Amino acid sequence: MNAPTISSPLRTMCLGHLETLQKVDHFRMAAVCSTDGFPIATLGADPQQSRRTTAMAAALDGLSKSITQELSLGTLEGTVLECELGLVLCRQVHASNRNLVLLMVLSEQATYGQALWAIKNTAREMAASLQQLVEQNASL
Amino acid sequence: MKILFIGPMGAGKTTAIHSVSDIPPVNTEAENTDAAQHSKATTTVAMDYGEIHLDEGDTVALYGIPGQNRFAFMWPILGEGAMGAVLLLDHSRADSLETLTTYLDAFPALVERGALVIAVGHTQQKQSEVLPAYRDILAGRSLALPLFVTDVREKRNVLLLIETLIANAEVNQLQDAL
Numbered sequence: 134m135n136a137p138t139i140s141s142p143l144r145t146m147c148l149g150h151l152e153t154l155q156k157v158d159h160f161r162m163a164a165v166c167s168t169d170g171f172p173i174a175t176l177g178a179d180p181q182q183s184r185r186t187t188a189m190a191a192a193l194d195g196l197s198k199s200i201t202q203e204l205s206l207g208t209l210e211g212t213v214l215e216c217e218l219g220l221v222l223c224r225q226v227h228a229s230n231r232n233l234v235l236l237m238v239l240s241e242q243a244t245y246g247q248a249l250w251a252i253k254n255t256a257r258e259m260a261a262s263l264q265q266l267v268e269q270n271a272s273l
Numbered sequence: 274m275k276i277l278f279i280g281p282m283g284a285g286k287t288t289a290i291h292s293v294s295d296i297p298p299v300n301t302e303a304e305n306t307d308a309a310q311h312s313k314a315t316t317t318v319a320m321d322y323g324e325i326h327l328d329e330g331d332t333v334a335l336y337g338i339p340g341q342n343r344f345a346f347m348w349p350i351l352g353e354g355a356m357g358a359v360l361l362l363d364h365s366r367a368d369s370l371e372t373l374t375t376y377l378d379a380f381p382a383l384v385e386r387g388a389l390v391i392a393v394g395h396t397q398q399k400q401s402e403v404l405p406a407y408r409d410i411l412a413g414r415s416l417a418l419p420l421f422v423t424d425v426r427e428k429r430n431v432l433l434l435i436e437t438l439i440a441n442a443e444v445n446q447l448q449d450a451l
Contacts, residue, residue: 168303169316170343188343195301195318203299232304 142266147174147233150259157251159243161219164236165226165259166190173233190236193223211252217241220248224256228263235259275334275354276435278321279380280361281372282340283311285394287321289361289425290335293432294323301339310341318344320351325435333435348379357388357438361425364396364403373410384416387445390438392423 147165154163155176162177170191175183193212201209214221219240226233237252278286290298301319305311321337336351338344352358360376362369373391383389391411396403400422411418419437423430 167306169306169318170303170341171306184343185346189346191303192301192319192339192344192347195303196320199299199301199319 140270142270143263144174146262146266147259148176150235150255150262151176153258154237154251154255157237157239157243157248159219159240161238161240162186162236163238164190166234166236168194168232168234177238186236187234190223190234194225194234197223211256213249215245219243220245222248222252224252226256226259226263228260228267231263231267233259233263274331274356274439275336276438277352277355277358277383278335278337278361279348279358279376280340281363281366282316283313283366284340284361284363285425286337286340286361287317289359289431289434290321290323290337292425292428292430293325293435294335295326296324298323307341316341319347345379352380352383355383355388356442357386357390358383359431359434359438360389360391362391362393362407364393364398364422366395369393370406370410373407377410377414377416384414384418387416387418388438388442390419390421390434390441392421392425392434394423394425396422398422 151163151165151174154160164175164183164187165173166187167173168191170188172183172187178186197212198209209225211222211224219238220243222237224235226235235252235256239248278289280286287300299322301317302315303318305313305316317337317339319339323335325333327333338348338351358380362372377384393403393407403422404420407420419441421434423434425431
């Protein structure tokens with residue numbers, strides 16, 4: 134099965150923001166995907182790995198949203214997995230008619246606060262860029 | 274008791290759980306960006322969850338898997354501890370017979386235990402026209418699993434599938450005990 138075609142401006146925009154995340158200390162990989170798990174842009178992972186990882190990110194995001202809703206906690210902003218050997222941060226990117234999932238993986242030496250600040254900031258800037266693209270091209 | 278609803282995207286897993294659940298079901302729906310695979314607006318990305326409350330105070334937990342192959346990593350996670358599964362197939366799809374084979378291969382433990390009921394939907398045709406091709410595939414593997422044509426929008430149809438699965442499990446347990 135082939136993944137749906139991703140527009141080049143969308144991929145270029147996402148890659149630009151991922152390059153910002155790449156500057157975070159102890160960066161391992163980052164990816165942007167659709168909310169149903171298709172990779173749009175990836176840094177630090179081969180295509181096969183990124184397809185698996187983005188599918189998992191979408192599932193994590195979907196489950197996190199359901200938990201947030203179940204517990205009446207408003208809108209999901211993001212999910213963090215604290216692992217023995219690193220951090221996984223997942224963040225929602227909202228535009229008016231298009232939502233994306235942003236994922237960043239850092240190794241164990243990473244600073245939690247710095248990582249959280251970086252992904253929040255990037256998600257906010259990416260949302261603004263996404264909104265601009267949506268307004269320019271409704272079929273994005 | 275835990276029952277899985279398995280099958281490809283758009284086969285009706287979320288609908289089936291909605292049809293019978295005694296609680297508001299838990300969904301993990303996301304926008305479907307893969308129109309080539311299926312035209313529906315949203316798709317399950319992690320799981321569906323519902324419950325049936327039995328008179329004796331027992332609860333049947335219903336778990337729906339995300340159907341796309343890219344979410345196959347969720348299948349064993351959700352399948353852990355399941356007593357059986359209802360496999361829903363979409364007869365309107367050209368690859369529905371291949372899909373049966375795919376799911377028989379993907380859930381070997383359930384197949385081996387005979388803990389599977391197969392329900393073919395999305396068709397107006399009679400059972401006698403629809404089922405032989407599916408039955409041939411099962412016979413080719415020496416399997417005699419319950420096979421139905423159904424519409425999972427109807428609660429009674431989904432209950433029939435679940436009752437069949439439970440009855441089959443009880444018979445298998447009795448046979449194992451002998």
